[in-house]
């Protein structure tokens with residue numbers, strides 16, 4: 265079974281081989297490859313609906329995005345080379361929490377965070393009552409149990425403050441920004457890409473709902489992880505949650521709305 269990194273390395277190398285060409289520049293090297301991707305291949309993938317090249321009409325290939333069909337197809341391909349995260353969606357489903365799952369997530373929070381950082385059972389109950397539709401869970405399809413979750417509340421406020429953790433009354437369903445209050449994956453389910461998939465699914469859903477930004481706070485040792493997911497480090501947060509220091513990070517979900525606001 266291959267790790268994600270091994271799969272990236274092997275697939276990139278194979279792609280370089282398949283798209284290599286000679287540049288005729290007389291340098292000591294032969295069989296050059298685009299640092300990026302083969303442009304015809306980008307067009308084909310776009311035509312087949314696996315990716316979107318937003319600048320296709322202008323003939324540029326600066327960046328492309330995977331579509332749902334593209335993600336599904338990519339996982340199929342990863343299955344063929346026996347790469348680790350190909351069957352994530354066969355093993356897990358992602359959906360909004362049900363009220364009867366409140367005790368289960370309160371227990372997961374207790375396992376995942378030290379007492380000074382964990383959301384209390386009482387606050388969790390209030391949060392789910394007030395903002396259940398912003399609480400996404402990953403379900404282990406084999407057991408029907410929750411393997412991890414991501415939750416938050418909505419607000420028009422721009423910056424994070426600690427009352428969001430303790431006062432579910434700060435939730436405004438129409439709020440443009442979502443303050444992320446917890447990403448938890450049970451220890452036995454970690455390092456399989458479940459945290460990443462929760463974040464990506466959450467971003468897609470809130471983008472579709474027209475939200476402007478997601479905002480979170482994290483310790484310095486998680487900045488790199490959230491950067492990989494697309495979040496920007498905005499420096500030290502005003503939060504003093506648990507008597508500790510926090511970084512504030514955010515991700516813009518809808519640029520058009522963002523720049524209208526500015």
Ligand SMILES: CC(C)(COP(=O)(O)OP(=O)(O)OC[C@H]1O[C@@H](n2cnc3c(N)ncnc32)[C@H](O)[C@@H]1OP(=O)(O)O)[C@@H](O)C(=O)NCCC(=O)NCCS
Nearest residue numbers: 268376447448449454455456457458459460482485486489
């Ligand atoms: C942090 C946590 C959610 C990660 O969940 P996970 O399912 O294991 O994460 P993934 O497998 O999707 O990993 C995604 C990336 O994050 C990074 N990452 C994972 N766990 C990490 C950790 N504890 N510290 C720093 N980076 C981490 C990995 O390097 C990985 O990137 P890579 O595959 O390119 O190497 C999980 O360890 C957890 O619940 N921890 C306790 C609670 C917590 O700290 N939550 C975050 C609060 S800000």
